Amino acid sequence: MTWSIHERLRIIRVVEAVAAVDMSGALPWREEWSTYFGGPVGLLAALRAHGAHGAHGRPAPPEPEDDDLDDLGDDRRIRRSALGVRAILDRYDAAGSTEPVLLRLTPRRRPGAPMRARRTSTVELTTLAAARLDRLSRRQRRVLELVALGQSEAAIAAVLVLRPETVAELRAEAFRTLGLTPSRHLDHRLLAILTLQQAQGVS
Structure with a gap:
């Protein structure tokens, strides 16, 4: 209980x-x-x-x-x-x-899979990414924050006064720098949210 x-x-x-x-x-x-x-x-x-x-x-x-x-x-x-x-x-x-x-949100584990292995992998991934945030340019960091807020490429482009193609490039560069690879279970938005949470000390 x-x-x-x-x-x-x-x-x-x-x-x-x-x-x-x-x-x-x-x-x-x-x-x-x-x-x-x-x-x-x-x-x-x-x-x-x-x-x-x-x-x-x-x-x-x-x-x-x-x-x-x-x-x-x-x-x-x-x-x-x-x-x-x-x-x-x-x-x-x-x-x-x-x-x-x-x-x-992404399931913590697949049915039948060890519960802790999947969770630890995600935490380690985003913890490492959070430690690399200072490697991003100011514009890349802002794109990452807007991705976490659920903004589309077109919406981000409007906010930052950029072309959507430039936003896509900045997002790709930011995720490469952070060592993040989106997947079916962990998309761009969720990875951005979890990484920023780690940087803020939110658990």
């Missing part, structure tokens, strides 16, 4: 960390979490109950003026996390639907 409670809290911390970066109001979700919450609606209820005793149950704090992820300190990261979770709850409440909009 104690182990189950700890795992539920660990999952909530993962949701909070992803919500701090995503900010879309979509609920981060892995199918294996059904074991602990029964489904996405159960996770939402747990988030709501968890927030009732902490920052999420209070009025939403003002959003940081500077959206650069590398400039967020501990206090601002906590505020951003609270804003992200509040956006998830508000989006679900406003829709009035029975199921929330999901942001599906």
Whole structure:
């Protein structure tokens, strides 16, 4: 029972960390979490109950003026996390639907595979990438941050006043420099999110 409670809290911390970066109001979700919450609606209820005793149950704090992820300190990261979770709850409440909009995360392991091997591999990969962030140019770093926020190449090009082709090149160069190779299970966005989390010290 104690182990189950700890795992539920660990999952909530993962949701909070992803919500701090995503900010879309979509609920981060892995199918294996059904074991602990029964489904996405159960996770939402747990988030709501968890927030009732902490920052999420209070009025939403003002959003940081500077959206650069590398400039967020501990206090601002906590505020951003609270804003992200509040956006998830508000989006679900406003829709009035029975199921929330999901942001599906990469499964921690394949059925039958050792649980820890896959997780450690991903953590090591993004930890190494986070240690290489200082090798990126300022523009490559900004592209990486916008990729983590779910922006398309066209949207990033509009923000940075670049051609989409240039954005694609900057993204490819950034991922090569960081040693990241997107796959079917770990796409560009999720790798960017996890790498920036590691750099921020979010676990």
